[in-house]
Each structure stands twice: as C-alpha cells, then as structure tokens.
Amino acid sequence: MPKGTLAEGGRGSEQHRRVSSVWKSYLYQLQQEAPKPAAVLCTDRPPDSPPYYGLEYHGTISRHHCEALLTENGTYIVRHSERAEGFYTLSMRFNDVIKHFRLYYDGKHYVGEKRFDTVHDLVADGLVTLYMESQAGEYLKKMSATSYLNSPHYTLTKSLRRHIRTNRYAVVDTENQQPISRKDTTIFSKPEDQDKDNSSTQDITTQRPHRFNVHTFTGLHWCGLCGHFLWGFVSQGVKCQDCNFKAHKQCSSRVPNDCCPDLKDLQSIFGADLTTSLRGSTESVPSVVTECVSEVEARGLTMEGIYRVPGSQDQIEALRLAFERDGNRVNLTEKAVPDINVVAGVLKLYLRLLPIPLITSQCFLRLQAVCKLSTREAKVSGIREALQTLPVAHLSTLKVIIMHLARVCDHSAVNKMTATSLSTVFAPTLVQSAALGENIQPADLLAMANSAQEPRVVEVLVVYHRDVFL
Numbered sequence: 001m002p003k004g005t006l007a008e009g010g011r012g013s014e015q016h017r018r019v020s021s022v023w024k025s026y027l028y029q030l031q032q033e034a035p036k037p038a039a040v041l042c043t044d045r046p047p048d049s050p051p052y053y054g055l056e057y058h059g060t061i062s063r064h065h066c067e068a069l070l071t072e073n074g075t076y077i078v079r080h081s082e083r084a085e086g087f088y089t090l091s092m093r094f095n096d097v098i099k100h101f102r103l104y105y106d107g108k109h110y111v112g113e114k115r116f117d118t119v120h121d122l123v124a125d126g127l128v129t130l131y132m133e134s135q136a137g138e139y140l141k142k143m144s145a146t147s148y149l150n151s152p153h154y155t156l157t158k159s160l161r162r163h164i165r166t167n168r169y170a171v172v173d174t175e176n177q178q179p180i181s182r183k184d185t186t187i188f189s190k191p192e193d194q195d196k197d198n199s200s201t202q203d204i205t206t207q208r209p210h211r212f213n214v215h216t217f218t219g220l221h222w223c224g225l226c227g228h229f230l231w232g233f234v235s236q237g238v239k240c241q242d243c244n245f246k247a248h249k250q251c252s253s254r255v256p257n258d259c260c261p262d263l264k265d266l267q268s269i270f271g272a273d274l275t276t277s278l279r280g281s282t283e284s285v286p287s288v289v290t291e292c293v294s295e296v297e298a299r300g301l302t303m304e305g306i307y308r309v310p311g312s313q314d315q316i317e318a319l320r321l322a323f324e325r326d327g328n329r330v331n332l333t334e335k336a337v338p339d340i341n342v343v344a345g346v347l348k349l350y351l352r353l354l355p356i357p358l359i360t361s362q363c364f365l366r367l368q369a370v371c372k373l374s375t376r377e378a379k380v381s382g383i384r385e386a387l388q389t390l391p392v393a394h395l396s397t398l399k400v401i402i403m404h405l406a407r408v409c410d411h412s413a414v415n416k417m418t419a420t421s422l423s424t425v426f427a428p429t430l431v432q433s434a435a436l437g438e439n440i441q442p443a444d445l446l447a448m449a450n451s452a453q454e455p456r457v458v459e460v461l462v463v464y465h466r467d468v469f470l
Contacts, residue, residue: 022152023355028229034131035074037123066091114235125233143226153224208259212252215239219276225251266324271353275393284396287328292347293404295332300340301411311341319346351429358430363389367457380467406465423459
C-alpha cells in the first residue's frame with residue numbers, strides 16, 4: 001500500500017462490537033473429546049485378506065467374537081461378513097456398544113457418502129460424527145436456523161464488499177492531493193458511506209447465486225452461516241467456487257444469493273484459525289501481529305491510553321482490508337496511518353476474530369488455578385505447564401503479544417497503561433471465555449464471572465513474562 005493519509009472516518013460500525021461472538025467453539029471442543037480410533041490387530045493374517053486391508057482384518061469371525069476383541073471405546077476391526085459372501089463388515093465400539101457397518105472399497109474406503117484413504121481415517125471421522133450426535137443431537141438440528149443478517153459471513157464482509165465496490169477514495173497522495181489509483185492501493189469508503197451500514201440487505205447483496213461443492217478442508221474451519229465448527233476430517237462442508245464461502249452442507253441451503261467473487265482474492269487473514277493460517281508458511285507468528293506490534297512500539301509506547309483509546313472504526317476497517325489484500329506489504333508508517341490507535345485497533349480486532357482464542361479453554365482453566373497460588377516459584381512453574389497445552393502457533397503468538405504488552409507497561413508512567421489496565425483491555429480478545437461456556441461446568445462459569453479471572457490471567461502473564469518467556 002503506497003504511502004498516503006487515511007481520511008478521517010466515522011466512529012461507528014456495529015460490526016466491531018459484534019465480532020467477538022461470531023464464532024462458536026462448542027463443536028470443536030466436542031471433536032477434541034471424541035474417542036480416538038484404535039485398531040485391534042490380527043497377528044495371524046488370514047489367507048483371504050484383501051490387499052487393501054491391513055492387520056485390522058480378522059477374516060471370518062462372529063459378532064460374539066467381536067465383543068471379546070473390542071473392549072474399549074474407539075477400538076475397531078474389519079471382518080468378512082458372515083451373512084453376505086464377498087462383503088466386509090466394519091465393527092467398532094462406541095459408547096460401550098458394538099456397532100457394525102457394511103464396508104466398501106472402490107479405491108477409497110466408505111460406509112456412506114464420504115470416501116477415505118484408510119480405514120483408520122474412516123473410523124476417526126465416524127467416531128467424531130457419532131460423538132457429535134450423542135452429545136449435541138438437538139444442538140445440531142438448531143444450528144442452521146441462524147439468520148443470514150446475523151451470520152459471520154455477512155457481519156465480517158459487508159463493509160469489505162462496500163469498500164471493494166466503491167468508486168470513491170479515502171486514501172490520497174499527500175504530495176499531489178490526488179486519489180491513488182485502484183491498482184496501487186486499497187479502496188476505502190468515505191465517511192458518509194458509513195450510513196449505509198443500516199441500509200437494507202438489497203443494497204449490499206449481489207443477488208448472485210453461490211456455486212457450492214462438497215469440499216475437504218485442510219486444517220480447522222468454521223461455517224460462514226451458523227458460525228459453528230466444520231467437524232470431521234473429510235468432506236466437512238461445502239465451499240463456493242467463486243467466493244470461497246464455507247458452510248455446513250445443511251446450512252448452505254439457507255444461504256441467499258449473495259456471492260461476491262471479489263472476496264476470493266482476499267487472503268482470509270481475519271477470522272481464520274491461527275494454526276491453519278500458518279500451515280505451510282515460514283512464519284511462526286502472523287505478519288499482521290508482528291507488523292502492528294513493531295509499529296506500535298516504534299511510535300505508540302508513550303501515547304497516553306494506547307490500546308484503551310479507540311481508533312476510527314472506518315480506518316480500522318480500511319486497514320483490515322489492506323492486510324487482507326496485501327498481507328505484509330501494508331504500509332503502517334505515520335504518513336500512511338497517522339493515528340497509531342488505528343494500528344492498535346487492527347491488532348485487537350485480529351485477535352478478537354480468532355475462532356479459537358489465543359489462550360485456549362484448556363490453558364485458561366489451568367492459568368485460572370495458577371492465579372490462586374501463593375508463591376512466585378509455584379506461579380511460574382504453573383504458568384509454564386499451562387502454556388505447554390497451547391498449540392505451537394498460539395504459544396509463539398502469545399509470547400509476542402505478552403512481551404509487547406510488557407514493553408508498553410514499562411512506559412506506564414507516560415502512557416498510563418499499567419499491567420492491570422492492559423490486561424483489562426486485552427482479556428476479552430485473548431481469552432473470550434464466552435466461547436468456553438458450553439463446555440465447562442456452571443459452577444466454573446459462576447466463579448469466572450464473580451472473580452473476573454480473564455484479566456487476572458492476562459495480568460499474571462505480563463507480570464511474570466521474564467520468568468516465563470525469557
């Protein structure tokens with residue numbers, strides 16, 4: 001993005017007050033809890049073993065024999081069907097019950113619509129589906145009832161599409177006072193366009209139908225309509241060929257004609273799972289984090305109220321679009337973005353939009369217990385143990401954030417942002433305990449609410465950052 005000056009924008013958009021709740025982690029947590037597949041191996045390979053089955057094949061055995069072999073939930077075998085010559089049966093134990101499925105192979109293994117490279121993958125996916133249905137059957141039936149106007153896709157892309165389509169500019173060349181060409185920079189809306197946030201759906205939808213195809217997603221992804229996790233390991237949902245809209249198959253039938261192919265060219269940085277977005281990258285921390293942190297430290301450490309004082313929502317949205325389109329090529333210098341609070345706001349927005357919060361539920365509950373310990377040594381040891389439960393990408397990024405907050409805190413005499421102030425501001429973006437509520441006990445929720453544990457957890461990380469991260 002060439003150097004320029006962001007035109008002053010209005011304060012407004014409800015989007016940034018709603019984004020923290022667009023993603024729902026309950027189904028992701030259920031997938032993590034589902035039984036894991038474990039083949040019961042046959043050491044004496046039967047002579048009739050098909051070449052596409054391994055040691056999980058036990059030949060012709062009875063159902064009674066299956067019960068003796070499958071003693072733990074998640075265990076499975078493949079056997080020759082007693083009742084149908086030439087056919088094979090997958091037998092597996094789930095919820096202390098032995099289940100039997102007719103198993104097919106045509107180059108891929110399958111029992112239904114989904115196709116798998118290995119029987120192990122098929123069983124893993126099946127156990128997740130069975131667990132979902134047993135734990136959240138009614139929940140699954142209701143999840144696609146979300147209104148499109150309240151959906152993550154609509155909430156997070158309506159202003160982006162308006163910026164993309166507008167022919168007016170809010171970035172100007174400071175030397176010539178001329179608009180910078182469309183091909184050279186991101187297009188930003190003028191302040192008066194902010195009023196269009198309240199316009200009808202007809203004003204901002206394209207009326208173009210989506211072209212959905214069943215898709216196997218690599219990594220973790222969430223439904224653009226209901227906001228729930230796309231569970232399973234293959235064919236988890238559908239994806240639009242033209243705009244990359246992702247959804248559960250059952251949700252896609254409720255998505256209106258609102259395909260915007262321009263969105264396909266964006267990088268989906270904001271709102272993407274952290275681990276998934278870094279897969280295949282040479283970066284250990286997203287560039288949007290390192291770039292924003294670097295710029296705030298270059299010119300915002302002595303700014304009073306840094307991270308507490310909000311930047312213009314118009315400018316934050318414009319800068320977000322620049323990151324989505326240009327990645328680490330975005331210019332954050334003072335000439336391009338005069339208000340450092342806009343840069344700070346973009347960093348907070350990125351963290352708030354992570355489907356799995358930077359501090360995961362498992363890590364948070366352990367850190368919550370650490371806060372109650374009395375000695376420094378016990379706290380440091382407890383923090384280190386808790387952080388080891390984080391995915392690698394989360395730990396690397398959290399280290400950058402906490403070390404950055406510590407440097408901001410070092411200037412608290414000038415910027416008025418103490419460890420307590422910073423933890424109060426960042427706790428909702430780093431923890432998002434509202435996402436934990438469906439998977440922890442009511443008593444734990446009450447304790448969290450009464451004791452304001454989220455800020456305390458963040459503050460203890462800032463206070464002990466040298467012992468933990470250095």
